[in-house]
Amino acid sequence: MTEKDGFSERVAGWLDSRLGLSHPLLRPVPQFALNPFYWLGALAVVAFVIQGVTGMIMMLYYIPSPTQAYSSTQYIFQSVSNGRFLETVHLYTAYAMIMLAFMHMMRGYFVSVQKNPREVMWVVGMLMGFVTLGFGFTGYLLPWTVVSYSATHVGVGMISALPQPISNLLNFLIVGSAGDAGELLRFFDLHVVILPAVLLVLLAVKMYMLEAHGVADPTSGASAEAKARTLPIFPDVTVYLLELSLLFGAGMLLISAFFPLNLPAEYSALTAGQSTPQPDWYFLWIYQVLKVSVFEGGGGLAAALSVVTLVFIVLLVLPFIDRGKTRELSRRPVYVTLGLIFVGEVLMLSYWGSVTPGATIPLEQAALVIGGTALLIALVSLAVYRALYSRVRGRLQTVPAARVSRTEVRSGLAFAVLVAVGAVAIGTLVNSVVGIVLSGFSTSSGELLAVSAGTLALDVLGTVYVIYRLDLRTGGIRRRVKAFEVGWKG
Amino acid sequence: MTSDDVPGDAPGTDTDESRREFLKIAAAASAILALGGIASVMKAVIFPSIPSSTQLTFPRVKVASVDSLSIGIPVEFNYPLDNEPNYVIKLGTKADGGVGPDGDIVAFSDICQHLGCNWGYVAPGGSPRVNPSYKAPGPVGYCPCHGSIFDLSQSAKVIGGPSPLPLPQVQLEVDGSGDIYAIGMGPPSVFGHNTGSSNVNDDLQGGTLVSITSETSQT
Secondary structure: OOOOOOHHHHHHHHHHHHHOOOOOOOOOEEHHHOOHHHHHHHHHHHHHHHHHHHHHHHHOOOOOOOOOHHHHHHHHHHOOOOHHHHHHHHHHHHHHHHHHHHHHHHHHHHOOOOOOOOHHHHHHHHHHHHHHHHHHHHHHHOOOEHHHHHHHHHHHHHHHHOOHHHHHHHHHHHHOOOHHHHHHHHHHHHHHHHHHHHHHHHHHHHHHHHHHHOOOOOOOOOOHHHHHOEEOHHHHHHHHHHHHHHHHHHHHHHHHHHOOOOOOOEOOHHHHOOOOOOOOHHHHHHHHHHOEHHHOOOOHHHHHHHHHHHHHHHHHOHHHOOOOOOOOHHHOHHHHHHHHHHHHHHHHHHHHHHHOOOOOEOHHHHHHHHHHHHHHHHHHHHHHHHHHHHHHHOOOOOOOHHHOOHHHHHHHHHHHHHHHHHHHHHHHHHHHHHHHHHHOOOHHHHHHHHHHHHHHHHHHHHHHHHHHHHHHHOOHHHHHHHHHHHHHHO | OOOOOOHHHOOOOHHHHHHHHHHHHHHHHHHHHHHHHHHHHHHHHHOOOOOHHHOOOOOOEEEEEHHHOOEOOOEEEEOOEOOOEEEEEEOOOOOOOOEOOOOOEEEEEOEOOOOOOEOEEEOOOOOOOOOOOOOOOOOEEEOOOOOOEEEHHHOOEEEEOOOOOOOOEEEEEEOOOOEEEEEEEOOOOOOOOOOOOOOHHHHHOOOOEOOHHHHHHHO
């Protein structure tokens, strides 16, 4: 520092020298990581901070007792300055946190970050995900509205289907023996004290491991030179993260301002008997599984919960199941397809659950839809793999896989869409024929038959047209058919 | 610490070794004690023993009066615990277990035996708000969560939906002045109280019993 430095430089210099800001304390971040997809987890943490701030303000007013929970929530909505906005931001940011955590997990899965040496990071991350869902579950009860109370009690009611020792322990931990008051207080304590503390500890453990292992390299395409280009955590990465966080925060505030919440009615047994409670969207896929007819009635609930628990256990120990060494997308068709099926099923079941509140799903229908979704995704995924990557290992190595032309990608996608539409049309056609055979002809089944047959015909025509156009332009089909033949035989 | 400071504690000397041994034993002993303590607490939580000496009995609580009830309008009351809703309903036709001059006043736990939702009353020929296509063949309880249907004129027999058991019926008694009292619960046990058990004494565990004063003020 010299005499000529201006005031701001002198302040910055003083801060730097006293606080050690530019001291290279943390591992530098590779330049390729300045991409929002690398910071989904960080944004989830930002959402958590927003939750903390808004939650602490609401704690000034909220009273966790069955008689006052609703009225104090109503007070925040109606009388606290910007209280409704506060509640809205808290809820929407919670949604964003769950969504970001899910995206963070799935992105990690598809690029295989969970492989050596980051297996334990994945496990800790999954635990953080469970805690995040726990926030959702415990927070849902607190306003004591008719939906939140009833839905939470369905969740709590499931405890009784578990084996006695486990249900005793869970009852002790989250229900207690002091009726509604004791239960609400436990939910509140979990929501504002215990879960945040657990999450922070897990976060610290995970950040420590991130510091040890660094950001995972891209799966392909980055040269050693590109991987070596790094940026210091301060100021470059810090500024980048601040920008990203502010953008995210501003987005949340805007959405909250435009779509403010309405507080539903207060819980009472009479109002509860007149409305169907549903869990919040992040539990809808579980809700839909529980509604399949085979899981209703004695012992069925325990079976359904076992299925759901198994899904969570598989997610938790995933790095020890998928032990393949390679991280490249093109070389992991099976695991990538399984991941796509998981995402597809979760989305499908959630949507289905949201449109069929309270309705029991017949087993045949559930098997058809769940199995159909899996089959469809598997077929499309494998077809795309064939189209994009078959030549990598096939004998016709005319073009390297990395340089698949744009036309080919486009035609591959067009085919995928046509195959998907065709599969749905065939499924509907078979379904309507079976329906007519089993229960006789009716107007609706006739309509279904006509529509599905028409769609199938159009789909076939479309396919023929695409094939014709492609061959006319590039002769690609002939080449592709050849590649397929070689691929199948090889 | 160096050997110059305290010669006796130099690494590798006998004193040092024995001190280490002592610390190891102390640490192991405390760990065993701590684990034992945790285990005993966990055992008490996971396998609770309910003392039989504190056997509770069902309270006798006023829930309504014959004059105050009109046909098809359910009245809510908590019983036997202070957070467990029930309905007392005058059905208009004679019902199993019914009391009152026409034998048509019945009361049931409002907690569905399937997953613990609150069901709603549907009059004969009516439809629940959540399922307008359903027409009740008689006075029924309809659970909005998963569509369990209970025939209230036949002790809440399950006539539809996934509920594995009928609703627990509240035992009622009418005194000379027309006041209706809840005096007990019939089997099965209320949902959440050792669900599926037929021992109605389970209903009295796990919360605070209603007090007579709070109930009389409510009706």
